Every structure is written in structure tokens, then in C-alpha cells.
Amino acid sequence: MIEVDQLTKRYGDVSAVTDVSFRCEPGTVTGFLGPNGAGKSTTMRMICGLAPPTSGSATVLGVPYRRIANPGRHVGVLLDAAAQHSGRTGRETLSLSAHVLGVDRERAGRMLRDVGLPAAAARRRVGGYSLGMRQRLGIAQALLGDPRVLILDEPANGLDPEGIHWMRTLLRDFADRGGTVLLSSHLLREVEAVADRFVVIAGGRIVAQGDKRELLTAPGGxxxxxxxxxxxxxxxxxxxxxxxxxxxxxxxxxxxxxxxxxxxxxxxxxxxxxxxxGEGGLEELFLSLTAEPRETAP
Known part of the structure; x- marks a missing residue:
């Protein structure tokens, strides 16, 4: 469970996020959508305790993220796949994470294989990884503690079509086993294929949210x-x-x-x-909701 209640973040006189509220229920994938600069990453950073809100609150599994003891055992987070130590190998990266989380190092090896990083790739330094390989390593880290919640910001960036299909299957299986997924992505067709609910943000405010069937049903017109x-x-x-x-x-x-x-x-x-x-699916919905107002001539 993720619950966001009237989250607001201001930087001086600039409001990055204003009164954002939504819930992500167990057993569901929630697609968090919006154009660049809409406030998605800022909201996710506040949920994960990386940025203090100006007002409002966010809880994961009923408490603020920072109050979760050993949070990686309960919440898997991937916000920036590029933010990994380039000098360590993939195996070293995951082994260190396993040590910090207190999980068996054998699980680190299993997770590397599960995300498609075989032994040869695991021995390479992360600095030599492609973006897609970094994404797979980041997913392995997020899943390492066997969490109940996943919070992922653009996890499919850099993945090839096979990798995107793998990601979709992984997230769907995680949710079907009772997990909670909050997924931000610009790949609208992939989000439409895997998500149960959508939350759409534009200009720092929620402009629509609800079940997929509810939002994508043609409203007439x-x-x-x-x-x-x-x-x-x-x-x-x-x-x-x-x-x-x-x-x-x-x-x-x-x-x-x-x-x-x-x-x-x-x-x-x-x-x-x-x-x-309404026949254009999520892409049409997204474009209609996030269109910027046109300037009119005086």
C-alpha cells in the first residue's frame, strides 16, 4: 500500500508539486504518468523520503518511508539506474546490497540470473554496462529483499523489445502475487498493457486518476x-x-x-x-489531459 495525501513541494516561489493525492493498492500496478517536468520524479522522491515535502504526507505500508526498519526488505526502489558505482562489478554491487539488507548472498546470484545478467555480465564493471544492463541490475537490487512494494521511475529506459516484454511480465506477476507497484514511464503503450490504474499529473497537479477501464472508456463526443x-x-x-x-x-x-x-x-x-x-486508448487520454493551454492573441 502506498498512500499520498495532499503532497506539496515548493522551491522558493516555484511549486513543483501541489496537493497531490492518490493510493496504490496491493495486487495492482499503478501507472504514474505525465510530461517532462510535471512533478512525477519529485513526487516519487518525496514518497521515498529523499525530498522533504513542503506540506502533506506520504506513507508506504502505513508509515513514512524513513520510519521503515531496513526498508529494502519491504520496499524495492529504482529511481535512477545511472546512479550506480561504476567501479564495482554487477556481482559486487548486488553482494554489497545483500550484506546491507541481511539477505543470503546466494540470493544475489539468483537475482542476477533472474533479471538476465549471466555470470559473464555479472563480472563486468558497471561502468561498462549499457543503460539496459543498468536497468536490469537496478531491478535486481529492488527485488533483492523480497519486498511487498515496488516504486520504479522509468525502469524500461534503454531496454530492447525483449527486455520491455520481460519487464511487463515481471511487474504483472509481482502484482498478481499481491504486491503493490507504482510505475512511472513514458512508454504509454507498455503502461497501458500492464497497469490496472492510472494517475496522470500535469503542471504539478493530478489531472485524472482511476481504474483503466473507467478512464479509457469512451466518454462520448x-x-x-x-x-x-x-x-x-x-x-x-x-x-x-x-x-x-x-x-x-x-x-x-x-x-x-x-x-x-x-x-x-x-x-x-x-x-x-x-x-x-476514446478509441485512441491511453495515448489519446494522456495527450488530451496534459495539453498546455494555448496563448490567445490580445
């Missing part, structure tokens, strides 16, 4: 993408059909396709796409 969206948007507004613009220039209109098509004809707009809203 029409998705339209025009070669030049400006004139179409003006005609829609004049017709009493306000539209929400996505970052890709698309428009989501609370009207049926016929009304949108007639407005497009009136505007002389060349349409590239016209379909019911």
Missing part, C-alpha cells in the same frame, strides 16, 4: 484532427460546440460526428481524422 485546426476550432466555438485541443493539434468535441463534419465543411477544413473519442 468526437475526435477530429484537421490539417489546420485553427479555423475549425473557431467555427466549432461559434456553433456552440467547444473543443478541447490536444498537444498534437487534435480536437475533442462534445458533439456527434455529423455536427463536427458540418462545422468542418463550413470552415473549409481538410480533415485528417474523424472518429468517436
Amino acid at each position: 468526437t475526435y477530429v484532427r484537421a490539417l489546420d485546426p485553427g479555423p475549425l476550432e473557431e467555427v466549432l466555438a461559434a456553433s456552440g460546440l467547444p473543443a478541447r485541443r490536444g498537444v498534437d493539434g487534435s480536437l475533442t468535441v462534445d458533439a456527434d460526428a455529423e455536427a463536427v463534419g458540418r462545422a468542418a465543411a463550413k470552415a473549409g477544413a481538410v480533415l485528417l481524422e474523424l472518429r468517436p473519442a
Whole structure:
């Protein structure tokens, strides 16, 4: 269980995160999504006790992370795969972690094999690892203490397609055995495939959260993408059909396709796409929720 309650983080006059609240339940994978600079990493650092919140609270397994005795035995964390000692070998890295956590060193060897780092790779220094190999080593460290909770920030970066499939299977199996997973990733299709719930953040605030089925069910309306969206948007507004613009220039209109098509004809707009809203899955949802407001001319 992870519980975040009105977390806020300010740096001087700048608010990085504002009143963020959500829960991650056992047996689920929660996809934590947002554009660069939205506040995902700051929120995860506060959950893990690495950054003190300005206000609000975060608990893992019912208590603040810093109050968990030997936390690696209960919570597996991977926030930055590049932050590993480059002079140690993979085996040395995991053996040291095993010593700190108080687990059998034989488990370190098993974990290296389980994440796809065989003996030859384990003998190499981490400084010579690819990003994908560092990710696998970081996952091995996160799982070493046999935790009940995983908190992972962009764990699939640098992985090839086989590695991404392996990661998806690993996280799904972990959750299906009762574990709790908080996963931040820019790979929206992979998150959509593995997650049970989504939390979407933009501008430091939560803009949507809920079960996958609930959020991805088409809410009605029409998705339209025009070669030049400006004139179409003006005609829609004049017709009493306000539209929400996505970052890709698309428009989501609370009207049926016929009304949108007639407005497009009136505007002389060349349409590239016209379909019911919601069929674009997580990517469409993400773009519609995280679009930045357009500046209007005075």
C-alpha cells in the first residue's frame, strides 16, 4: 500500500508539486504518468523520503518511508539506474546490497540470473554496462529483499523489445502475487498493457486518476484532427460546440460526428481524422489531459 495525501513541494516561489493525492493498492500496478517536468520524479522522491515535502504526507505500508526498519526488505526502489558505482562489478554491487539488507548472498546470484545478467555480465564493471544492463541490475537490487512494494521511475529506459516484454511480465506477476507497484514511464503503450490504474499529473497537479477501464472508456463526443485546426476550432466555438485541443493539434468535441463534419465543411477544413473519442486508448487520454493551454492573441 502506498498512500499520498495532499503532497506539496515548493522551491522558493516555484511549486513543483501541489496537493497531490492518490493510493496504490496491493495486487495492482499503478501507472504514474505525465510530461517532462510535471512533478512525477519529485513526487516519487518525496514518497521515498529523499525530498522533504513542503506540506502533506506520504506513507508506504502505513508509515513514512524513513520510519521503515531496513526498508529494502519491504520496499524495492529504482529511481535512477545511472546512479550506480561504476567501479564495482554487477556481482559486487548486488553482494554489497545483500550484506546491507541481511539477505543470503546466494540470493544475489539468483537475482542476477533472474533479471538476465549471466555470470559473464555479472563480472563486468558497471561502468561498462549499457543503460539496459543498468536497468536490469537496478531491478535486481529492488527485488533483492523480497519486498511487498515496488516504486520504479522509468525502469524500461534503454531496454530492447525483449527486455520491455520481460519487464511487463515481471511487474504483472509481482502484482498478481499481491504486491503493490507504482510505475512511472513514458512508454504509454507498455503502461497501458500492464497497469490496472492510472494517475496522470500535469503542471504539478493530478489531472485524472482511476481504474483503466473507467478512464479509457469512451466518454462520448468526437475526435477530429484537421490539417489546420485553427479555423475549425473557431467555427466549432461559434456553433456552440467547444473543443478541447490536444498537444498534437487534435480536437475533442462534445458533439456527434455529423455536427463536427458540418462545422468542418463550413470552415473549409481538410480533415485528417474523424472518429468517436476514446478509441485512441491511453495515448489519446494522456495527450488530451496534459495539453498546455494555448496563448490567445490580445
